Amino acid sequence: MSGKFELKKAKDGQFHFNLLASNGQxxxxxxxxxxxxxxxxxIESVRKNSQRDGAFETKASSNDxxxxxxxxxxGQVVGQSQMYTSAASCQNGIESVQKNAxxxxLDDQSS
Incomplete structure (x- = not known):
C-alpha cells in the first residue's frame, strides 16, 4: 500500500488533511x-514542494x-510533522514525505 492524503472536515466546518505513510502513520x-x-x-502544494530542494525546515521544540x-x-508553511525523539527519526519522516506525497x-472523508 502506498501513502495517502486524508481530507477531513473539522467540527467548526473548516478543512484539513493528513499525509499518511504506507503503514497508516x-x-x-x-x-x-x-x-x-x-x-x-x-494537497497539491505538498505534492509539488515535497520534491523541491530546501522546502523542508527542521526545528527543535522546547522539550528537545x-x-x-x-x-x-x-515561504508559507503547508504542513508540519509530528514530534520525533531524535534528529535521525525526524529526517526519516522527511524522506517518507518525499517518497509518499x-x-x-486522495481519501476524501470531508462529506
Whole structure:
C-alpha cells in the first residue's frame, strides 16, 4: 500500500488533511482551511514542494523533540510533522514525505 492524503472536515466546518505513510502513520498535517478547494490546493502544494530542494525546515521544540515543516515557494508553511525523539527519526519522516506525497491517493472523508 502506498501513502495517502486524508481530507477531513473539522467540527467548526473548516478543512484539513493528513499525509499518511504506507503503514497508516501520519507523517504530515496541514493547517485548517476555510474552503475545501483551498485544502485541495494545499494537497497539491505538498505534492509539488515535497520534491523541491530546501522546502523542508527542521526545528527543535522546547522539550528537545524534533519536527519539520514543509514550506511552499512563497515561504508559507503547508504542513508540519509530528514530534520525533531524535534528529535521525525526524529526517526519516522527511524522506517518507518525499517518497509518499507525489503519488499519494486522495481519501476524501470531508462529506
Amino acid at each position: 501520519v507523517i504530515l498535517t496541514s493547517e485548517l482551511y476555510k474552503a475545501k478547494d483551498s485544502a485541495l490546493n494545499g 523533540k524534533h519536527y519539520f515543516v514543509l514550506k511552499a515557494t512563497n 507525489p503519488d499519494a491517493a
